[in-house]
Amino acid sequence: MKVLLSWLREFAPDIVGDPVELGETLSALGLAVEEMTITGEGLDGIVVGKVLDLRPHPDADKIQLVDVDRGDGEALQVCCGAFNMAVGDLIPFATIGTIMPNGMEIAQRKMRGQMSNGMCCSAEEIGLGADAEGIMILEGVGDDQLGAPITEALGIETDVLWDLEVNANRPDAMSVAGVARDLAAGLGIPFAFPEFPFTEGGGPAAESVKTVSEAAKVELLDASLCGRFLARVLRNVTVGTSPQWMQNRLTAAGMRPINSVVDISNYVMLELGQPNHTYDLAKVPNGHLRVRRATEGETITTLDDIERTLTAADGVIANGDDLAVGIAGVMGGASTEISETTTEVLLELAWWDPPSISRTVRRLNLPSEASVRYRRGVDWGVNMERAAARFVQLLQAGSVESGGATTDVGMIDERGTTPDRSPLRVRPAKVNGLLGTELSADAMADHLASIGFVITPAGDDLDVVIPTWRWDTETETDVAEEVARMYGYENIIKTVPKGTDAGALSPYQIARRRVREVLVGAGCDETQPMPFLAPGDLAAAGLPEEGVTLTNPLVHEESVLRTSLLPGQLKTVAYNQSHRIETMRLFEIGHIYLPAPEGQLLPDEREALAVALAGSEAPAAIELLKLLESTFSLPNVQIRPTTPPGLHPTRAAEVVIAGQHRGEVGEVDPVVAEAFGVAGRVAWLQLDLGAVLNGPHGRRRYRRISKYPSSDIDLAFVIADDIAAANAEATIRKAAGDLLVRLDLFDSYRGTGVPDDARSLAYRLRFQAADRTLTDDEVATVRQSVIDTMAKKHGAALR
C-alpha cells in the first residue's frame, strides 16, 4: 500500500516531522515501511515549454528537430526522439544545466550535426507517471503558464511516498484514511474525516429531479454473500480526463490514470478503502440488479473480454433478466462497462463475504486492487455512505465545465448478513496475563479508543465494540493485540520463561551427529542437494519409477520426489566432474519419499544416509560401513551379495543388520553412472539411517582381558568362487567356538595350484582361554574341527 504524506494530512493535518522518524512510527504500528521516496524533487530547471515548429532531422530518421519556446519567445532547437507532439503543445522542457531526477545533466550538444539546446521530457523521465513512450503533453495547462516551473504549473509539491507492507488482518490500513487513523493514534494527534459535500438531486445542470428508486432496483437474494449493497445513480456524466493532481496521486499510488470516472473510482478506493463499481446505466435495463450465487456452469464475459465459467460458490450480480453482469467483488462484466459515450452511471458499493470472494479469486486466479480489499473485509459501516459521497463530490467537482454531474435523490441500501458487533467483554487481567504487562483498564481503554474502538467500563472489565473497519478482529486475544500495538511492543518488558526441564538432543539426533563426525573424519564432504528429480531420473538410476510427483513444479526437471539418494548423488558427482574434480568422497543425510503404504495418505518418508566415493572401488564403501559398524556397535551386520537396483551386477550387496534389510553397499552400475554422465567407478553405500540408529546398537559388555598366553595358527582354504568370504568366515567362527578371540583374512590367492573357479583364502586364527593356558592338544582339536567343518560345509580343502 503506497501512501503520500500530503494525502495522509488531509485526515490528520498535524502529521509533521522527519519522514524517517514517521516511517519508524508506522513500522512500530505494524505498517512496515518497505520503501520511502521523496517525490517532486529534482525538477528544478524543468519549465513549461511550447512546441513552435517540428521538422525532420536532415541526417537521422529516429529523431526530429523541434523548436521550443521556453518562455522568452526565442525558438530553441532541440533534437527529440519522440514524435507525439504537435505544434502548439505545451510540454515539460528541461533547460540547459538541469540535473534530471536520474542524475543526468542536460547540456548543449550536437546530435548528428544538429545542435540540441535542452530536452523535451516524458512523464516517466520526470517521475510524473509510467509513460516513457512519448513526450508528456501538458493538458489543462494554459499558455499563461509558459515558462513557469513545471512544479508550479502542475501543482507538484515535495512529498513523501511510503510503500507499506499491510498485513492480511489490517483491512483498515488498505486505505489512506486508515493509515492516517493509525499514524495519528501513534503520534497522539487528532484524526478526522473531512466533509465531502455534494449536491443531491440537482446539480448545476439539473433538468429534473429524480429519486434513485425510480431509476434503479437492487434485489439481494443471498444474505450470506453480500452484507450490504449501496447504490447511487449519477447523470450528466462526461467521461474525460481527470485533473492532473488526481492523476499525480493515482500514479504515485501505483495506479494508471484511465479516464475521469475510472480514476475517481480508484481514488475513492485508495482514499477510503471502499472498492466500488460503475455500470453504464443505459446497459442495465431498468437499473435492475440481482445479487445472488452463480449457478453451476454459468458463464460471463468479464471486462477483459474473457468468458469465464462460474461455480455455485461464486457470487454474481445479474441484471433484471437474471443474466450475470459482474462477478461479485472480483471483476465487472463487459456488457455494462462504461465507455466514452456513457452519461448515466449506476454506482455500486458493496460488502462481500471475504471467504466467498477469496475462493473465487483463487479459483479464477483474478487478483485485483478491489478483491484484495474485499478478501480482508472492507468497512460495512458509515464509511460506505462516505465513499459514495466522495465519489459524487469528485465527479461533480471535476465536471463543472461540462455542466456538472447530478445524482438522483437518495441511495439504495440493501442489507444482508454482516458480522456481529455487539459489545465484547474484555478482561484486562487476561490481556495483561497474555502480554506480560501491568496496564490499567483505563489505559487499555484509551489505547483502544484512539483507533476507534468504543469502550464501556463493566466493573473490572471492559465492554468493547469493535469498529466495522476491523473485520478480522473478533476475540479478546485480537483486542489484546490492538492494546499491545498501541502500547508499543518495544515497551513490553523482556522476561524469560521459568521452564524447569533440561534441554537435550534425542539419542537419534546425537547418533546422527556422530555419523557426520565419522564420515567427515573419513574425508567425506557433506552435500545437500534438493530432493527434486526430473522425470526419468529414477529409471536412469535403475530404480523402480514410483516417485511422488509435484502438482505445481517450478520446472519440469524438478517435478518428482526422490525415492533414493542415488540420482542426486550421481548428479552431484557429474556436476563436480564437469568442473574438473574427478575423484571425490561425498555423503548426504536426507529424506527419501517412498510410495504411501496401503491406507495411508502420506508417503513413507525416511531419513537416509548415502556415501558416494567417486574414483573408488566397492571395498572403499565397505570400509566406511565397517567404520559405522564399529562406531555404533551395530549388531550382526551382514553383507549379503545380491544386486540392489542401480548397483554393479557383480560388485554390490545388500546390508542386513540384526536380520533386517537396512541398505545397500558396493559400486554403482557402470551403465547407471554413464547415464548420469559420471566417469569412472563410484563406490556406494546407502542406509536407512532412521531404522539403523533407532534399532539396537551401542550395546557393549565388559570382558576381562585374559592373563594367559594366546596361540596363533594359519589356515589357507581353497574355496569356490560362489561361496562368499563372509560365509566362510562365519563357518570358521562357529566351528572354532569361544576359544577363537581373533580372526583375520590375510591373503587371497588365485593361480597355480588353485582351480580356476576358486581362490585360496588364508586366515590367521588366534586362540586364547580366559582361565588357563591352552595346551597344544586343545589347539589341535579346535584346528581339526575348523578344517573338518570347512570341508563339510563348503567343500573347502586345506591348501
Next chain:
Amino acid sequence: MDSNLAAIVDEALAAADGAANLGDLSALSARYLGKKSALAAAKKALGQLEPAERKAAGQAINEARERIEAAFAARKTLLASAERAVQLEGERLDLTEIYGEVRRGHYHLVTQARDRLEDVFVGMGFRVAEGPEVETAWYNFEALNIPDWHPARGSFDTIFVNLGEPEEVMLRSHTSPVQIRTMENEEPPIYIVAPGRTFRTDAADATHLPAFNQIEGLVVDRGITMGDLAGTIDEFVHAFFGGDVQSRLRPSYFPFTEPSAEFDISRADGSWLELGGCGMVHPNVLRNCGIDPDVWQGFAFGFGIDRLAVMRYELDDIRELVNNDVRFLEQF
C-alpha cells in the same frame, strides 16, 4: 707375563683394530678368545705348571683376556655405530614430498548453522523436534488457523504433490506443522525447536531456493507471556550473534499467532535487520491440538537457517548451498 703372551695380546689388539666390519670382528673374536685360541691353549697348559707358578701365570692369562676383550668390545661399539650411521643415512626421507591429498571432510554449511542453533536452544532448555517434509493441509494450514479461503494461504506459495484430493497433500511450506504434531502428541509444558527443510514455489536465483531450511520454536506452559517471547528472542540473539546485538519486536500478522510480531536484530551501523516472525500461539491453534487456552499459553517463533549461513560467510549466491560444488564445500 711372558713374552709369548704379550705377543698374543699385541697381535689380537692389532687384529681388532684392523677389523673392517662387525662380521670380521666376530670371526677375529673367535680366533683370539674362542676355545681354539692361543689363550685357551695357554689356560689349558696351566695345569702342567708348578702350583707356585700357576697362580701368577693364570693371573697373566686373565689379564691378557680382559685386555683383548676390552679391545674387541671397543671396536664393536665403534663399528656398530658406523654401520648404524650408514644404515640410517640410507633410510633418509624427504618428508615434504607428499603424494595425493590427505584431508578431513567438511560439514555442510547448513548443518553447521543448524547444529549451532540447536546447541544454543538446547542450552536454553529446549528439545529438538522433527517431522515429515510431505504434509497434509491439516498440519500445514488448517490446524494452524489458516482455513482454505484465507488470504494468507496464497502467500505461502505452496508446492502441492499428487496425493489425495487436490491441494490436500503438499511439501510443507514452513516448519510450523511440527508444532501441531508435537502438541497433538505431548502434554505441556512444551519447549521445542524444530529445524528442517521447507518448500515454496520460489524459482531458484541468487537469493531464493524452492527448498530451504527453517527453524521454529514453540513454548507452551502456564503463564507464558509476550514478555517471555521477547525475552527468549533476546536471550537467543545474545547467545547466537553476540552480547552486543539487540533485538526488537514489531507488530505483524500470522494466522497462527495473536499477537504476532516480526523480530529484528540490530546491526553494527545502527540499522535493524528483519530476522523472523513470532507471536503468542493463537487460542484456536491450542484448541485444535486439544490444549485448553484458558490453562496454557505459549509463544512460537521461526526464521531461516540458510540465510544465517549466507550472512555469516557473505555468500553472494544462495544456490551454492545446493550446488554441492566440492570447491565450495571444502572452504568451510
